[in-house]
Amino acid sequence: MLYLFITVMIGFAYLLTRLYFLKKEIKSAARQLQQLNQNNTAKKLDISYHDRDFEELAKEINNQIDLTKQAEAVKRSSENELKQAISHISHDIRTPMTSILGYIQSLESDELSREVKKKYIETIKNSAGRLKVLLEDFFELSIIEQSDYPLKMERVQLNDLVMEVLFGFYQEFNEKNIEPQIQISENDVLIMADPSAVKRVVENLVINAIRYSTGEVTINLRRINSVVQLKISNSVDQLSKQEVNHLFDRFYKADQTRTEGGTGLGLPIAKSLMEKMNGMIYAELKDSHLNMICEWKSK
Incomplete structure (x- = not known):
């Protein structure tokens, strides 16, 4: 009987001790969160009492702190x-x-x-x-850029659409004395996209190539495995890789001294449309040529 009593008292003492340290840890966590909420510290929650459930709670709180910081950024x-x-x-x-x-x-x-x-x-x-x-x-x-921007996704024969856009710029190419090098497959190149949006993207890229080319423009459409790639390239002078990284920023103009047309919005519009269609668009500078590259999954 005495042994049972001692066992119960030891268990009771253990529970009281555990409850004491757990309550102390909760108060510590509350103080740390208060300091964090008052912007007195940027440190995440730190616990010293080892309890699996409390450690899991602290972990989730710290994850939420990270998400909040990311959202604020x-x-x-x-x-x-x-x-x-x-x-x-x-x-x-x-x-x-x-x-x-x-x-x-x-x-x-x-x-x-x-x-x-x-x-x-x-x-x-x-x-x-x-x-x-x-x-x-x-x-x-x-x-x-509105989340509910309407798109009419359908099968688009990209090679025909690109050629149609290029024919529309015949006069502009002539005025700049540019004879574009066109490398487009005669076979059907199909993608799933909004034809009007694709046309707008290609138009904006061609306008950019004509406006800022130093004499050369190349249009290349090809299929690479499961990806359809459209590359519109133009020769450039005095364009750095750092400037290329900002070409899709709103209102950005690599050459700020140019006043000829251009609002600095054509490329951001193209990027937004490509993202809406689950496509990809990026720019690269190679051998004094600016390459604008669009990619879609082939159908």
Whole structure:
């Protein structure tokens, strides 16, 4: 009987001791979480009492802390990107608007000749056109990036679509004295995609190649195992690999001194559309040539 009593008392003492240390650990964890929530520390939860269930709880709490930190980092990045985008679009809008207002004010003068007035009016039209393109591209990008942006996925014969787009740029190639090198298979190259979105992507890449080429443009469409790859390449001068890494950023222009067309939104629009279609788009610099590469799974 005495042995049973002693055993019960030892067990009771063990439970009390275990409860004491567990309660102490809970208080310690609460203090650490309070310090973390008050931004007094960035340290994750640290426990000294070894209990399998409590260790598992601490592990899950630390995982949640990591997820919260990641979410906060993404939020800060998005906020900075938004601020930068607003800054860029404000600048790009202000430039043609200032030009338009300045020339309109000049047109009010009675001392201008008819020829000068005609020249000013043409400049106003050009500035207004640039402003219109900028606003349309910005609006299009904002629509595309919405989660419920509609896509009509179907089988697309990519080789025919690419050739159709290229024929549409015949005049632009002529004006730049560029004879594109076209390497496209005559066999059917099929992908699952939205034909309108694919056409927009190819158009934007061709426009970029024509606008910034130093004389050479190559279009290559091929199937590599289960992947269909479209590569649009153009020769470039003074373009670094660091600049290539930012080409798909909103409003980014590798050569900031260029004012010829371009809103800095064509490539981000192409990237957003490719991601919506579960495709891939990336850029690489090789042997003084900028390669824009799109990839889809073949069908």
